[in-house]
Amino acid sequence: MAATRLSLNDVSLQGAEELAAATDGASVVTIGNVSVEVSSHARDVLRELLEQLAAGHRVDVVPVAELLSTKEAADLLHVSRPTLVKMLEEGALAYEQPGVHRRVPRAEIDRFLAGRHQRRSARPAALDAQQRANVITMREAGMTRAKVAKTFGVHPSTIRRVESAFNETA
Template identity: 40%
Template sequence: MSPTAAVEETYLPSRGDELAPVLDFLAAHEAAGRVVPEPRYFLAGSRPGDQVELPEEVYLALRKVVNAMQSGLAVSVVPRTTRLTTQQAADLLNVSRPTVVKLLDEGEIPFEKAGTHRRVLLADLLEYRDRRRERQYDMLAATRDAIDEDNVAETLEELRAARKAVAARRADRHQLRG
């Protein structure tokens, strides 16, 4: 790997409609798959036969980059190691390092030990993040379903009471550990 390979890069969207044909091609390609064949993606050069097959992960990344740039957004590519420290895991989840350590100790996220240091596989961390996000969406849906539009004040009071009960349980657990 070259010394510059692990440097974060930001790419600005193209001016004009240069990305539209790429987006149209990618969308048409996906839409054309009536039977689900094994997808194959190629990057072609300017001469006939000058092409290379892209792995699916590269294709999916390309889709996200093109969609973002088509929307006028800049795109940053941040190379990451596949084995993360607890601080790197915390940064990716946008939580504190002690929170990550707690999740590791509770078995929420698998980890490996390298001497006295914990290392988290990026794939395991992303899987946990997806599970956590799904739980959050489920809780939001349940909350939305629980709201009685005719009696919003009562529903809000019930939600406040539920939050207080959760906070009290957390405080009790913290006192037992401390």
């Protein structure tokens, strides 16, 4: 089964809201004449899916395969397939190559996404005055923008903005 995208074309806002409210405390889900007992975790996942739809968001339902193609992995990471291949070759993600095609373990995607979230939340919002002065000193000493950015844990565009602000005041 391929990934499935749900949107407001599939269920109305009101319908999603009503279904989400109906899942509170429910231990049985009934569709048509079939009733199935569900765990609290399954109920919570179903409610979250419905709440996201009720909020007007699209929801992707993706089966968890042990090994993913590069296209499937790229889609989950919201990057192009060539970008993913570059990430694999640089060692950002582990992969297997049983034949001609690369396969990425789903656990590796989950690990990378968790790490990305952790890296982004640890990133400072801005550089203080001393750090900005150090950026200029390091760049004048010939250090690359990427290396300076890595030193401070920021994106290279942040270093570019610091340089632009410095050049405007100089």
